[in-house]
Amino acid sequence: MFIETKNLVFxxxxxxxxxxxxxxxxxxxxxxxxxxxxxFIAILGHNGSGKSTLAKQLNALLYPTEGSVFIDGMxxxxxxxxxxxxxxxxxxxxxxxxQIIGTVVEEDVAFGxxxxxxxxxxxxxxxxxxxxxLGMYDLRLHSPNHLSGGQKQRVAIAGVxxxxxxxxxxxxSTAMLDPGGRAxxxxxxxxxxxxxxxxxxxxxHYMDEIIYANRVFVMNEGKVVMQGSPEEVFSNVExxxxxxxxxxxxxxxxxxxxxxxxxxxxxxLTTERLIEELKKCR
Amino acid sequence: xxxxLNHVSHIYSEGTADExxxxxxxxxxIADGEFLGLIGHTGSGKSTLVQHMNAxxxxxxxxxLYNGEDIWAKGSDKxxxxxxxxxxxxxxxxxxxxxxxxxxxxxxPKNLGLSRVEAEARAYEALERMNFPKxxxYMSPFDLSGGQKRRVAIAGVxxxxxxxxxxxxxxxxxDPYGRRELLDMLKGLQRDEGLTVVLISHCMxxxxxYADRAVVMEKGKVFMNGTPAEVFFRHRELEEIGxxxxxxxxxxxxxxxxxxxxKTDVMNVEDAAKEIRGCLRI
Amino acid sequence: MFKDIxxxxxYQADSVMHSLDPRTKLVGTFLYIIALFIANDAAAxxxxxxxxxxxxxxxxxxxxxxxxGMKGIALILLLTVGFNIFLTPGVPIWTWGPLKxxxxxxxxxxxxxxxxxxxxxxxxxxxxxxxxxxxxxxMESLLLPLTHIKVPVHEIALMMSIALRFIPILMEETDKIMxxxxxxxxxxxxxxxxxxxxxxxxxxxxLFVSAxxxxxxxxxxxxxxxYSGGEGRTKLKPLKYGRGxxxxxxxxxxxxxxxxxx
Numbered sequence: 001m002f003i004e005t006k007n008l009v010f011x012x013x014x015x016x017x018x019x020x021x022x023x024x025x026x027x028x029x030x031x032x033x034x035x036x037x038x039x040f041i042a043i044l045g046h047n048g049s050g051k052s053t054l055a056k057q058l059n060a061l062l063y064p065t066e067g068s069v070f071i072d073g074m075x076x077x078x079x080x081x082x083x084x085x086x087x088x089x090x091x092x093x094x095x096x097x098x099q100i101i102g103t104v105v106e107e108d109v110a111f112g113x114x115x116x117x118x119x120x121x122x123x124x125x126x127x128x129x130x131x132x133x134l135g136m137y138d139l140r141l142h143s144p145n146h147l148s149g150g151q152k153q154r155v156a157i158a159g160v161x162x163x164x165x166x167x168x169x170x171x172x173s174t175a176m177l178d179p180g181g182r183a184x185x186x187x188x189x190x191x192x193x194x195x196x197x198x199x200x201x202x203x204x205h206y207m208d209e210i211i212y213a214n215r216v217f218v219m220n221e222g223k224v225v226m227q228g229s230p231e232e233v234f235s236n237v238e239x240x241x242x243x244x245x246x247x248x249x250x251x252x253x254x255x256x257x258x259x260x261x262x263x264x265x266x267x268x269l270t271t272e273r274l275i276e277e278l279k280k281c282r
Numbered sequence: 283x284x285x286x287l288n289h290v291s292h293i294y295s296e297g298t299a300d301e302x303x304x305x306x307x308x309x310x311x312i313a314d315g316e317f318l319g320l321i322g323h324t325g326s327g328k329s330t331l332v333q334h335m336n337a338x339x340x341x342x343x344x345x346x347l348y349n350g351e352d353i354w355a356k357g358s359d360k361x362x363x364x365x366x367x368x369x370x371x372x373x374x375x376x377x378x379x380x381x382x383x384x385x386x387x388x389x390x391p392k393n394l395g396l397s398r399v400e401a402e403a404r405a406y407e408a409l410e411r412m413n414f415p416k417x418x419x420y421m422s423p424f425d426l427s428g429g430q431k432r433r434v435a436i437a438g439v440x441x442x443x444x445x446x447x448x449x450x451x452x453x454x455x456x457d458p459y460g461r462r463e464l465l466d467m468l469k470g471l472q473r474d475e476g477l478t479v480v481l482i483s484h485c486m487x488x489x490x491x492y493a494d495r496a497v498v499m500e501k502g503k504v505f506m507n508g509t510p511a512e513v514f515f516r517h518r519e520l521e522e523i524g525x526x527x528x529x530x531x532x533x534x535x536x537x538x539x540x541x542x543x544x545k546t547d548v549m550n551v552e553d554a555a556k557e558i559r560g561c562l563r564i
Numbered sequence: 565m566f567k568d569i570x571x572x573x574x575y576q577a578d579s580v581m582h583s584l585d586p587r588t589k590l591v592g593t594f595l596y597i598i599a600l601f602i603a604n605d606a607a608a609x610x611x612x613x614x615x616x617x618x619x620x621x622x623x624x625x626x627x628x629x630x631x632x633g634m635k636g637i638a639l640i641l642l643l644t645v646g647f648n649i650f651l652t653p654g655v656p657i658w659t660w661g662p663l664k665x666x667x668x669x670x671x672x673x674x675x676x677x678x679x680x681x682x683x684x685x686x687x688x689x690x691x692x693x694x695x696x697x698x699x700x701x702x703m704e705s706l707l708l709p710l711t712h713i714k715v716p717v718h719e720i721a722l723m724m725s726i727a728l729r730f731i732p733i734l735m736e737e738t739d740k741i742m743x744x745x746x747x748x749x750x751x752x753x754x755x756x757x758x759x760x761x762x763x764x765x766x767x768x769x770x771l772f773v774s775a776x777x778x779x780x781x782x783x784x785x786x787x788x789x790x791y792s793g794g795e796g797r798t799k800l801k802p803l804k805y806g807r808g809x810x811x812x813x814x815x816x817x818x819x820x821x822x823x824x825x826x
Binding site for chain 1: 696726728729732733777778781782785787790791792796797798800801802
Binding site for chain 2: 046047048094148149172175176178179180181205207208244245246249250252253256257260262271272274275278279281282
C-alpha cells in the first residue's frame, strides 16, 4: 500500500483577532484510507469539508493530531521521514502565481531537484525531461509572468515531476483556470497517470473532471462519507445533493429521465453510456 | 437604453513597443433590466470592456453613453456614474479592508457623501439582500470563508444602489452549490428589483441558464451578439475561438448522431429530458 | 499592463561580456569604481575611458541603450558642473559680475563630469549584460564567506530573487485594488495631504493582506518541494569561471595598477 492513513484526526485551535483561543476545529475526523501505486483518485467535497487539510497530511505539510499517516511505509510523524515523504508525494496548489519560485521557467522547475541535492548534470536532464512531458519545453526560458494560467500550472506540475515523485496531489489546481486551462491541466494529469504511472490525487469541485478517476472519496465535515468508483458514487444522487455537491450534466440528464420513468440505471457518467442505455429503451 | 458604447476602441501603452489594442471599434447597447452574459476567453477584451462602462478606463476613441449622456464629456460626474454602474471585479474579496463586515459595506455609500445614518441603512439593506448571516455582520472580514467574503464584497457594491451591476467571474473558485446560490441571487435582483446585470463568465452552462442575451468577445471585437439560443446555435464558430456550447447541447448532438430524433439547440437539462422523452414517446 | 515591466535593464545579446561569469563583472565594476575615484590626472582618466570603451565594444549593446541612463542624471550633472565651475576658489580667468570662473574650477568640473559619466555608463555595462538573477547568484557566492560571521547570505539572496519575481505581480495587484476601490467611489486624487494619505488605507490594507497570503502560500509551496534552507542544495546553473574570466581579471588588475601608477 503506497498511502495509508489510520484513524487520522487533525485539529487546530481557532483564535480570535487578539489571538486568544476560541475553540478547537476538527478539520480531519477519523479518516482511514488506502491508496495503491498508480491509482487515479479524486477527492470531492464542498468548500471547507476538509479535503485540502487531508491533502496536506499526505505530504507531511501537516502532521496528525491523532492516528497516523504512512507513505510507502514511512510514518509522517517521524522527523527524518519528512523530506523523503515530500519527495515521493508532490503537491500542486490552487493559485498558479503563488507557487512558482523562479523568475525563469526552467529555474523554477529546477527548484525541487536543487533542494534534494541532485547533481547539476542530472538536474538539467530532469528539468528538460519534465518540461517536455508537460509540453512546456519551448517556453523554458520565459518569465512565468507572461504565461497563461494553464501554462503556469503545467510549470508547477513539471516542478513536481522533476523531483521524480510516486504520487502527485492536485489541490484544486484547476479552480482558478478558464475552461481551456482546466482541460490542459487535466490532460497533463491523465497523461502522467497513464504513461508515467504516477499516482494522481485530484481534489476538485468540477464534477466532469472526476469521471477519469479509478476511485472517488467524498468528504464532509472532515470525514470520508462515501468512496467507490465514480459510477457507484454518482448513483447516490440524494446523498450527493445533501452534501452540497453537484452531478455531471450527463448524470443530471439521466437522473431526470429516470425520475420521469425512463428505464435506465443510475450512475451514468458518459454520453456514450447514456446512448447505449437509451437504445435499449427504444 | 442604459449603456451605449459607440465605436469604442482602447489601446494600452499607445505608441510604445508594448502597444496592445484591447478593444477594437466596439459598439454595444445594454438595455435596462436585462441580464447580459459576456463570454470570451482570457485576453479577449471583456474585462477592458466593462471597465469602460463605469468610467474606470477612458476610450482611446469612441464614446460611452450612460442614459444618453457622454460619461467623458466635460464636467461629467464620474463618481456618480460609478455609483450607478456598479462593478464587481474578479476575486472581489481582495478589496475588503475594514475592521468589520458592516463598516466595510458602508465604505461605498460613505464615499457618495451620504450621512452616516443613510450609509448604514444602505449597508443594512445590501447585506440583507445578499442573505448574509446576521451573526457575522460585526466579524472581521478576514475571518470569513471565501464564499462569505465574496458576498460581503458584492454587498459593498450593492450598497451604492447601482442601476447596473457588472460582475467579472463572480463564481470563480466557489463550489457548485455556492455558484448556484450566487447566480440565483443575481437573477432575483434582476427579476424582482429591475437591476440590469452584466455577468462575465467562462461557463457556458451559466450563461445558457441565466442570461437573456449573450455577447461573445474575441480579439477586442464583438464576435457574436444575440439570445443564448442564437449564440450557442453557432457553437462550431465558438469552438474555433476556443469556446463552446453548454454541455447539454453536446449531449443532444451525440444523441442525434446516434440516430435519436431530437432537437440539438437545447440548453438546459429539463428541456433536454423533455426532448428525449418525446422521442422515446414516454 | 504592469506585467511587462522588466526589472533592471538587461539587454539580450550574445557577446563576450554576456558570457562572463557574473562574479567577474561584479568585481570588475567594483574595481572600476574604485579606480575612478583614485584617478586624478588626465592620463588616468584616459585609461578609464579606454577600459570602458573596450567593455562597451565587447558587450554588443547599442550605444543608445548605454547612454539612455544619462538622461536621468543630466540635471544633477549640470548642477554639479555649474557649482564647480563658479564656486571653486583660485585664480580667476574670467569674471562677470559676482560670478568668477577659475582655472581650478574648470579642472575640477571637467574631472567630476568625466567621473560621473564614466561611473553611470560603466555600471550600465554590467546591468545591461547581466540578468538580475545572475547578479543575485554572484552576490550570494561572493558574500558566502560572511556566513562565518552569521550573516544569512543564502536567505538574503533567495529573498532578493523572490522579490524580483513578485514585484510585477504586486504592482498589478495594486492597480486592481485601486480600481476596485474607485468602483466603490473612492477618490485618490483630490483633497489635501492628510486626506490623500488617509485615502491610501483602502489600498494598503488589502495589498498587505494579499502580500502576506502570497508569502504564506509560497512558503508552503517551497516546503512541499523539499526546501529546507541552503545546506546541501545543488544548482542547475552553478557559477563557473571560464578562461575568459581569467583574462578579464588580469585586464582588470592591470587597469587598476595603471590608474594608480599614472
